[in-house]
Amino acid sequence: MTLMPQPTTPDSPALRARGLRKRYGAEQALDGFDLEIRRGQVHGLLGPNGAGKTTAVRCLTTLTDLDDGHAEIDGIDVRRHPARVRERIGLVGQFHAVDEALTAQQNLVLFARLSGLSKANARRRASELLASFELTDAASRAVSGFSGGMRRRLDIAASLVLTPAILFLDEPTTGLDPRGRATVWQAVREIAAAGTTVLLTTQYLDEADQLADRISVMDHGRVVAEGTPAALKRRLGGDRVAVVIADAARLDEAAELVGRTVGSAASVDHDTRTVTVEVDDGQKALAPIVRALDGAGLTVDDLALRRPTLDEVFLHLTGPGGQSASDPTAASTPPLHETQEAR
Amino acid sequence: MTTITPPTAVAGASVVRDRRPNAAREAWLIAGRDMLHWVREPWGIVFGLAFNIMLILMFGFLFGGAIELPGGGDYIAFLLPGMFALTMLFGLESTMTAMAEDAKRGITDRFRSLPISSASVALGRAIADLASSALSLAVLMLGGLLIGWRPTTGPGEVALGIVLLLWLRFSLLWLGIFLGLRFRGAGATTAVQVLVWPIGFLSTVFVSAETMPGWLGAIATWNPVSATAAATRELFGNPTGTTSGWFAENAVLAASVWPLVITAVFLPLAAGAYRRLRR
Numbered sequence: 001m002t003l004m005p006q007p008t009t010p011d012s013p014a015l016r017a018r019g020l021r022k023r024y025g026a027e028q029a030l031d032g033f034d035l036e037i038r039r040g041q042v043h044g045l046l047g048p049n050g051a052g053k054t055t056a057v058r059c060l061t062t063l064t065d066l067d068d069g070h071a072e073i074d075g076i077d078v079r080r081h082p083a084r085v086r087e088r089i090g091l092v093g094q095f096h097a098v099d100e101a102l103t104a105q106q107n108l109v110l111f112a113r114l115s116g117l118s119k120a121n122a123r124r125r126a127s128e129l130l131a132s133f134e135l136t137d138a139a140s141r142a143v144s145g146f147s148g149g150m151r152r153r154l155d156i157a158a159s160l161v162l163t164p165a166i167l168f169l170d171e172p173t174t175g176l177d178p179r180g181r182a183t184v185w186q187a188v189r190e191i192a193a194a195g196t197t198v199l200l201t202t203q204y205l206d207e208a209d210q211l212a213d214r215i216s217v218m219d220h221g222r223v224v225a226e227g228t229p230a231a232l233k234r235r236l237g238g239d240r241v242a243v244v245i246a247d248a249a250r251l252d253e254a255a256e257l258v259g260r261t262v263g264s265a266a267s268v269d270h271d272t273r274t275v276t277v278e279v280d281d282g283q284k285a286l287a288p289i290v291r292a293l294d295g296a297g298l299t300v301d302d303l304a305l306r307r308p309t310l311d312e313v314f315l316h317l318t319g320p321g322g323q324s325a326s327d328p329t330a331a332s333t334p335p336l337h338e339t340q341e342a343r
Numbered sequence: 344m345t346t347i348t349p350p351t352a353v354a355g356a357s358v359v360r361d362r363r364p365n366a367a368r369e370a371w372l373i374a375g376r377d378m379l380h381w382v383r384e385p386w387g388i389v390f391g392l393a394f395n396i397m398l399i400l401m402f403g404f405l406f407g408g409a410i411e412l413p414g415g416g417d418y419i420a421f422l423l424p425g426m427f428a429l430t431m432l433f434g435l436e437s438t439m440t441a442m443a444e445d446a447k448r449g450i451t452d453r454f455r456s457l458p459i460s461s462a463s464v465a466l467g468r469a470i471a472d473l474a475s476s477a478l479s480l481a482v483l484m485l486g487g488l489l490i491g492w493r494p495t496t497g498p499g500e501v502a503l504g505i506v507l508l509l510w511l512r513f514s515l516l517w518l519g520i521f522l523g524l525r526f527r528g529a530g531a532t533t534a535v536q537v538l539v540w541p542i543g544f545l546s547t548v549f550v551s552a553e554t555m556p557g558w559l560g561a562i563a564t565w566n567p568v569s570a571t572a573a574a575t576r577e578l579f580g581n582p583t584g585t586t587s588g589w590f591a592e593n594a595v596l597a598a599s600v601w602p603l604v605i606t607a608v609f610l611p612l613a614a615g616a617y618r619r620l621r622r
């Protein structure tokens with residue numbers, strides 16, 4: 001028997017999940033969840049609260065039993081060989097899991113030794129990780145006195161005592177300040193650059209945009225869209241022109257006018273006095289819109305041209321019932337034509 | 344933006360295990376971690392001991408003078424072995440609290456995501472809790488010696504008495520692990536604290552069963568804590584407070600069998616509760 005993880009088929013994906021199902025009482029937390037991650041990729045898993053992200057991560061990391069479906073990590077069946085799967089995963093759960101009463105160093109040494117490092121190697125690895133995550137100064141302080149960011153960094157360090165084939169990060173930056181977030185992002189980039197596959201769940205679209213090679217948007221226990229960030233944004237169509245009208249009373253009139261000018265329906269957000277319209281070529285559309293509004297005596301306070309953001313994609317895909325008129329952002333988004341892949 | 348040191352350790356050569364999985368080693372490491380807790384936060388143990396010492400002083404000196412033992416003998420010498428057994432029962436609470444806290448704080452999940460055997464988590468707990476109870480026992484025995492308690496038998500019998508005490512503690516470990524994993528909500532620990540009392544008092548720890556009404560005496564006699572207390576009294580050569588009956592003749596047997604029964608029931612239940620974490 002070798003101490004190295006058993007070699008697996010090199011062309012198998014780092015992670016493959018098909019039709020995962022998990023029910024909690026009346027709650028179908030996973031309802032046909034599919035996911036495939038190529039080796040070395042950072043995959044973002046996005047979804048609103050209760051979408052099933054944590055459940056998916058827990059099932060894939062052998063913490064929770066699946067009701068149904070097939071999952072393999074590094075080519076190894078998660079349900080049949082959980083022990084072998086644990087040899088090659090690192091997990092940073094949604095809620096940090098380090099020992100409050102111990103020091104940062106004691107935590108890392110403990111987890112390193114439990115993972116199978118000798119005492120000397122565990123010590124060495126712990127100090128390396130402490131240095132990498134800027135915790136050297138706090139190494140011999142009890143974790144109970146750590147800030148949220150320090151705990152989170154320690155938590156990530158603890159999941160890297162051995163080099164995992166795939167690292168799971170469940171909302172790793174929730175509750176962190178911008179600096180803490182930047183440190184975690186940097187760590188994720190380094191981890192990915194070193195060849196480790198990463199599955200990252202997040203509520204922050206910019207985080208997924210920044211870090212992920214591909215994104216799966218999930219809702220109600222299943223993946224509703226998958227692709228690169230750019231491809232997902234493209235699916236929402238062309239550019240947006242947003243016009244802020246000075247006179248709130250004439251918003252609907254302005255929307256009518258703008259819609260007629262570009263030849264598609266404009267939407268209105270009364271709170272921000274904004275009329276938004278989707279156009280194929282934003283630059284060409286700007287001048288006629290301004291001219292039309294000016295001709296009607298409508299004063300323009302602000303005018304913006306932009307591409308769809310991932311936030312819009314997200315809200316469009318995961319709003320109540322997919323898209324909803326009660327959701328202002330969803331309402332300002334034109335219908336997505338090739339909507340949720342038929343499953 | 345701030346400057347950020349790139350996490351070089353992350354990008355370095357890949358780190359792989361250099362030790363084979365070994366449940367005994369893992370259990371030892373986890374036990375070491377549990378014991379570190381007590382080094383860093385010793386107050387739980389210190390207060391627990393202080394409480395037991397207070398009980399000894401209160402019962403021994405405050406009530407002791409008024410308590411007449413059936414079969415005669417010094418009350419302090421009768422009380423101390425009972426207190427030893429009661430201390431084993433009180434340990435239940437610390438096992439339960441520690442298990443519930445670890446599960447709540449995600450430490451159990453961290454252990455469960457590591458490539459270690461699931462038995463080592465429970466074994467580690469067992470080693471640590473037995474060590475802590477053995478320490479408490481040693482302190483109480485020394486304290487007992489100071490106030491006049493003496494074992495009057497040979498070292499072999501005294502050693503067997505100590506083994507039977509820890510044997511009771513060992514069996515209660517599984518009950519504690521089971522309760523800690525199953526009932527993690529707030530108030531569960533309080534419930535156990537409250538429940539431990541009637542069990543502790545409905546025993547022959549403080550008074551002889553022969554002074555109780557018949558039915559109550561029967562309950563107290565059949566209490567596992569009483570069995571261990573009676574066996575320990577006999578093995579230490581202390582007054583047993585009992586003049587006749589099956590238990591008076593078979594105390595050591597009862598103190599051996601009771602923990603076996605408890606273990607047989609609650610070890611599988613504890614293992615089941617651990618497996619249920621996967622649900």
Ligand SMILES: Nc1ncnc2c1ncn2[C@@H]1O[C@H](COP(=O)(O)OP(=O)(O)OP(=O)(O)O)[C@@H](O)[C@H]1O
Pocket residue numbers: 024025027028029047048049050051052053054055056094
């Ligand atoms: N242990 C559990 N017992 C009962 N229900 C659960 C359990 N875990 C999750 N659920 C339910 O399953 C659904 C999915 O929860 P999950 O935690 O996976 O969502 P999430 O996407 O991680 O949400 P969040 O963004 O809030 O972390 C929710 O409706 C939740 O209430």
Ligand SMILES: [Mg+2]
Pocket residue numbers: 053054055094170
């Ligand atoms: Mg979650």
